[in-house]
Amino acid sequence: MTTITDAGTTQLVAAAVLGIAVVVLLIAWAKWHPFLALILGTAALGLVAGADPAKIVTSFTSGLGSTVGSVGVLIALGSMIGALLTESGGADGIVQRIVTGVSGTALPWAMAGVAALVGLPLFFEIGVVLLVPIVLLVARRTDVGLLRIGIPALAGLSVLHGLVPPHPGPLVAIDSLHADLGLTLLFGLICAIPTVIVAGPLFGDFIAARVPLAVPASGLDRGRAGGPDADADRAAGGRGNPADLDADGTPDRAEGRRRNPGFWPAVLTVLLPIVLMLARAVAELTLAEGTGVRSVLEVLGTPVVALLAGVLLAMWSLGYRAGFDRRETSAVVGGSLPPIAAILLIVAAGGGFKQVLVDTGVGNVVADAAKDASINALLLGFLVAVGIRVATGSATVATITAAGIVAPLAGTLGQSEVALLVLAIGAGSLFFSHVNDAGFWLVKEYFGMTVGQTIKTWSVMETIISVVGFACVMLLSLVV
Numbered sequence: 001m002t003t004i005t006d007a008g009t010t011q012l013v014a015a016a017v018l019g020i021a022v023v024v025l026l027i028a029w030a031k032w033h034p035f036l037a038l039i040l041g042t043a044a045l046g047l048v049a050g051a052d053p054a055k056i057v058t059s060f061t062s063g064l065g066s067t068v069g070s071v072g073v074l075i076a077l078g079s080m081i082g083a084l085l086t087e088s089g090g091a092d093g094i095v096q097r098i099v100t101g102v103s104g105t106a107l108p109w110a111m112a113g114v115a116a117l118v119g120l121p122l123f124f125e126i127g128v129v130l131l132v133p134i135v136l137l138v139a140r141r142t143d144v145g146l147l148r149i150g151i152p153a154l155a156g157l158s159v160l161h162g163l164v165p166p167h168p169g170p171l172v173a174i175d176s177l178h179a180d181l182g183l184t185l186l187f188g189l190i191c192a193i194p195t196v197i198v199a200g201p202l203f204g205d206f207i208a209a210r211v212p213l214a215v216p217a218s219g220l221d222r223g224r225a226g227g228p229d230a231d232a233d234r235a236a237g238g239r240g241n242p243a244d245l246d247a248d249g250t251p252d253r254a255e256g257r258r259r260n261p262g263f264w265p266a267v268l269t270v271l272l273p274i275v276l277m278l279a280r281a282v283a284e285l286t287l288a289e290g291t292g293v294r295s296v297l298e299v300l301g302t303p304v305v306a307l308l309a310g311v312l313l314a315m316w317s318l319g320y321r322a323g324f325d326r327r328e329t330s331a332v333v334g335g336s337l338p339p340i341a342a343i344l345l346i347v348a349a350g351g352g353f354k355q356v357l358v359d360t361g362v363g364n365v366v367a368d369a370a371k372d373a374s375i376n377a378l379l380l381g382f383l384v385a386v387g388i389r390v391a392t393g394s395a396t397v398a399t400i401t402a403a404g405i406v407a408p409l410a411g412t413l414g415q416s417e418v419a420l421l422v423l424a425i426g427a428g429s430l431f432f433s434h435v436n437d438a439g440f441w442l443v444k445e446y447f448g449m450t451v452g453q454t455i456k457t458w459s460v461m462e463t464i465i466s467v468v469g470f471a472c473v474m475l476l477s478l479v480v
Helices: 009-028 034-048 053-087 091-101 104-119 123-142 146-163 168-177 183-206 217-221 229-235 263-286 292-300 303-322 324-336 338-359 362-372 377-392 395-410 417-426 438-447 451-479
Strands: none
Touching: 009 338, 009 362, 009 377, 009 395, 034 053, 034 104, 034 338, 034 377, 034 395, 053 091, 053 123, 053 168, 053 183, 053 263, 053 338, 091 104, 091 123, 091 303, 091 377, 104 123, 104 146, 104 183, 104 263, 123 146, 123 438, 146 168, 146 183, 146 438, 146 451, 168 183, 168 338, 168 395, 168 417, 183 263, 183 417, 183 451, 217 377, 229 362, 263 451, 292 303, 303 362, 338 362, 338 395, 362 377, 362 395, 377 395, 377 417, 377 451, 417 451, 438 451
């Protein structure tokens, strides 16, 4: 590969350190938006590495464009499915069906399961807005305890967000490392199950006995007065529920025409893209190349095709069955895009930053140093992601940066190892969420906790997810 600079190893290492330091300081200290911080960090990296400014711009825009082209479309399609699931009442139906069907000690396990299921197509923040009101309601009506129910729900959402495509972090790492999405998805689900169990019901039971927490009355009162419903509306772009609008876009209170699409249609719609991508991975591992069945599954399991199929099915199973007409369905689908603009910009800028890391040769320096020091590639990816996560508070920035740094190592690994490297980075990107992470404050406010209580519960839970997830990755690496 031709690099855009002739700098030596020392200069490249200094450039990488300074570039990452600029990103960290602008996000953590100056409170800049990560999109701008990544652009400035890229500039610092390229200039200190001695690259021509024009080549830095070309490298950055190249990485930005390729990332949006490969990852951006998938994020957009996943967001559409999530919006239809939320606005149609399908997500509410899934939650209510599962939670009301169990009681007592089974409730935390049910909440972890429903959070993981609902978390497949939904971004973490949307999942929190959707599930926390249910958690508060169930905690008030039972004697199970708030944290015994709430921690499993948060664990289910967080694990899926960090380890399982089509969430932005795993998708970015898959694109940067050229990993197989189906294989990564399969390994991610294998790692997710024990991780959710340990960080969810088991840790929830442990911490609930040590951090007494009452159900915040204000959290429950938000419901119809602008709380969870209003928050969900803001999270969905502020468009409101299309079923509550009439033909000219004004509120329509004839809510009787809206109906729940049903439990199984909602579940099957959520699972369709996952099943198609997994079927492709299994076919590539078990069927001979060129056979008809494998060829069909390879096409249907292509991420764009699988998610597009999910969107088309959701438009009928979640839109039409909920009573939305074509205009209302279109409004939901279109309304899902503005909220993800910031995510797409961060991911895109991260792709540009990663490309400059690669084109300046920084990645090769790190790869050579790791080989000379005999550092395991999975451990290196995990530790780099941990460092960036703790410093910036952003799981996405941690994933992007770590993937860019260890990308050259991926070329020396087999297909299964590259998929595991994606998961190792994803696990590291979840390590110890604290006061520089927006998710920390979101959880704190919803559960009415102090900063100290949030660190003991949420921050420790995230750290458990990170460590257990990475341990699962290392165990898988012994058998694949």
